[in-house]
Amino acid sequence: MLTVVTQTFSGVLHHLYTLFLFTKSDVKTTLVPVTFFALAASHRAAVEHMPHAILWLWLHLLHFNVANQVARPEEDQHNKAWRPIPSGRMTSKNAMILRWVLVPVCWAVSWLYGYQALAVSIAFVALTVAYNELSIDGGHWIGRNVLNALGMAAFETGTTLLTSESSAALDSVGMRSVLISAGVIATTIHAADFRDVPGDKKVGRRTLPIVNPTSARLSIPIGLICWTAAAVNIWGVDWLTVMFLVAMAVFIGWRFVFLTTIRDDEVSYIWYNVWMSCVHALPAYYRIVQRSVTAL
Incomplete structure (x- = not known):
């Protein structure tokens, strides 16, 4: 009896870890930043x-x-061989089944939290199909950046709805936050693509770092500095915070322009996400200041 329980527990842990491996790369770059x-x-x-x-x-x-890794298993052979499909933890057939089973699961869970969350989930599934099955992301870097921005906006909208006391709708601050974040991602998310250039070339993907590497690198400091200026102006940030964010934007931009090995790009992208998290925190600063002014 104890052996059966132990084997069952081990099997459950094995499958849970397999699911985690599908999302491992995005814990630091998506799960944590979007939660904050x-x-x-x-x-x-x-x-x-x-x-x-x-x-x-x-x-x-x-x-x-799962949808992305099923659609492009050959890419992970070059970039991330530890993922479930290239490592042999899950077959492509079973991953495809899981990919479509997750659609009604996401919708059912979203429905439990209201129609707004369900609408966001339906939109996200449509974007996922456009990104993977329709391969819009691979045709041109503009399509890839825009889809990334819309997908992240869906992540942020749904998570913010569920975090709020009321999940009925976002208020004006929440809406502005999502729009700013979407703009940042649409214009700078290719910061994530420098580290994947070797694998992307092998599968024929046309990211901006492949199509025009010089412009791609120069666009990062320009984008970060411009969006920093816009964000601190919109949220009314104090000068000490402004100086900190500008210094961070300049530092990260410098890294992308002058430190160009794959390892350098991996570290630079981590710093990019630190900057993003700081920008994401500014609406909280704005709310605190507004409440202080209202209380006076």
Whole structure:
């Protein structure tokens, strides 16, 4: 009896770890930043709602990653051989089944939290199909950047809705937060593509770092500095914070322009996400200041 329980427990852990491996690369770059974004952007964030919001976000992240990795298994052979399909932990056939099973699972979970969350989930599934099955991301870097921005906006909207005391709708601060984030991603998300250039070339993907590497690198400091200026102006940030964010944008931009090995690009992208997390925190700063002014 004990052996059966042990084997069952080991099997469950094996499958859970396999699911985690599908999303491992995006924990630092999506799961954590979007969670902090939701805390900052939501109107009266409820701590008790956070487990629900994180579960919703992780399920949709899992859905996207399974769809993406099933569509392009040859890419992971070059870039991330430890993932479930190239490592042999899951067959492509079973991953394809999981990919489509996750669609009704995401919709059912979203429905439990209201029609707004369900609408976001349906939109996200449509974007996932456009990105993977329709291969819009591979045709041109503009399509890839725009789809990334829309997908991240869906992540942020759904997670922010579930984090708020009321999941009926985003308020004006939440909407502005999502729009700013989408703009940043649409114009700078190719920061994530420098580290994947060797694998992307082998599968024929036309990312901006492949199509025009010089312009791609120069666009990062320009984009980060411009978006920093826009964000601090919109959220009314104090000068000390402004100087810190500008210095960070300049430092990260310098890294992308002058440090160009694959390892350098991996580290630079981590710094890019640190900057993004700081920008994501600004709506919370704005809300605190507004409440202080209202209280006077």
